Amino acid sequence: MNIGAAADASGISAKMIRYYEEIKLIQPASRTSSGYRQYSEADIHTLRFIRRARDMGFAVEQIGELLALWQDESRHSEDVKQLAQQHISTLNQKIAELQSMVNTLQSLVSCCAGDERPDCPILQEFAAQ
Amino acid sequence: MNIGAAADASGISAKMIRYYEEIKLIQPASRTSSGYRQYSEADIHTLRFIRRARDMGFAVEQIGELLALWQDESRHSEDVKQLAQQHISTLNQKIAELQSMVNTLQSLVSCCAGDERPDCPILQEFAAQ
DNA sequence: ATTGACCTTGCCATAATGGCAACCTTTAGA
């Protein structure tokens, strides 16, 4: 399978597949005599794994750890669980930051007339001494 | 005031102040004869405005628009309000994405024994055909 | 005069992704 077909089959762009190879997240693909990368079903399976992990917001570094655990028959599920829980914590922290921004902005917005006059509590807040 | 003092006073690093000048978010600072940037109280006020907007998660481009509105005496508060509401929408969308990741991961994590055995629903889900 | 703190510019790096360009390979149709 060429890289374009692998991209279609995995949901990861050809560009990103090359990138993942370059940064050694995945093994270098085998090549045809003319240099085209070739992908097996097992390769596609790995790429799909990566896409699902990426869709869950894992960074490439963590995805590497997940891949290693996946391929380690003698892994301990506690290690996987810990990785996932750490990631959940990170996500929850980001959510809390964003939510706090929304809360502040929402309260300012609800105080803003939103008409043709220049007075605006949002700008006032940002400009506060 | 030199850039270091301006950084301390505004909460924006000297590096970022130079960067904001370079991308024209702020006017080039005046210079001493030896080339040191000089900042007035008004400059600090602007930098603080930027920091507050940044703390609310606005991107530099939007901060530029906010600055323009702030400095426009004949602005309409509806324009400010609209900018803020758009940003709230963007933030809420990101929150929803992250929350959906958390929900999925949390349900997988709660199904994972988290012990020394290799079986793990998290990896199973990522590896699903 | 020296020293240390601070300033200048310029370059590199980050994370993950897209775009473009120049060039080569493969495949299908005329």
Next chain:
DNA sequence: TCTAAAGGTTGCCATTATGGCAAGGTCAAT
């Protein structure tokens, strides 16, 4: 069989906002 189109290769640039480092100039205090 020749040609054109589609798709592959590498390499370089750009993004966003931020930090770090290095080489060299400036300023202030001792």
